Amino acid sequence: MKTEITKMLGIRYPIFQGGMAWVSDGHLAAAVSNAGGLGIIGAGSAPGKVVQEEIKKARQLTDKPFGVNIMLMSPEVDEVVDVVCQERVDVVTTGAGNPGKYMQSLEKAGIKVFPIVPTLGLAKRLSRYPIAGIIAEGGEAGGHVGDVSTMVLVALLSREIDVPVIAAGGIADGRGLLAALALGAEGVQLGTVFVCTEECKVHDNYKKAILRAKERSTKVTGKTIKRPVRCIENQLVRKLEKMDREKVSPEEFEIIAAGSLREAVHEGDVEMGSLMAGQSAALVNSIKSVAEVVESIVAEAHQARDRVDNFFKGVGSYV
């Protein structure tokens, strides 16, 4: 495929694997880059040193470009920014905040920056900086989320923002890819579907929870502390929902939520672990290799395009 994004990054398909804390390590990122997409290491709240090791690991496994996602709420963020600049990774995506104050150092290191934004407001603000593109992430996404739907956000940003838009949130297959491109995006970012791959090293229980999930299985908690997070419903989520209703302090919330993502990812605790996943979990029904996921998304997008094309040609529906 050829879009602004594939040309800019020299990748085969305009498919980013979303950076996921504790989940997307150098191994998964390299697998995605080798499959023709852009793998992204999720720095989460890991210290700079750990992130650096994952970057080095990815470099050993692929000669293709890959990226690092920087979670701006992390206490280690300054250190992680230093590491990615030092390592001169190809791409940085930023999440959960405004990366404005880091833009200068990232730019100086020659890194292409794609901030993840949930609103037009933040996208406009960040357009002042030399960003390579912008990831419009709708509220369907997993982990830290906004509340505007992907459908509206991607169309809006494609219309209003001059840099290439990557659509994220709710996409897990070729129909989603085609729809995003139709809305004006130059690429897509997918997270949840890549958790359910052979190369992803999370606990099997986490993968199984995604396979079982239906369209209403994920819930957003943490709205009262203004840090909304989407996860698959379990005991932890019900507890956090109760805390939301009781409007407990961010500190109390943090005590319960802290470490719960790690519990889910590494220990497979599906009841008290934080099973971060997007609504697209409902679309993920099997565990495949990363290459199979990427190739099937592209093949399916072709089919979906042919089907739509026939409508315009007046041929009728199915191909």
Add this chain to the structure above:
Amino acid sequence: MTIQERLAGIISEKLGVEPAEVIPEARFIEDLGADSLDIVELIMDLEDEFDLEIPDEEAEKLTTVGEAIKYIESQ
């Protein structure tokens, strides 16, 4: 109109609070109910209203109405 009055207009509209609540001591997040995305939009509204540019490093430090007033006055 004073700076505080102009600010009160913008902030009350943006955050859905009464202009009377927009006092210098009011904290955007804790007292006026803003989230980080509201603040980004608010900062840009202030830039338009007062015809100035507020860099992110400065914007980050403006956590109360009073701090915003002081910043605008200093420009």
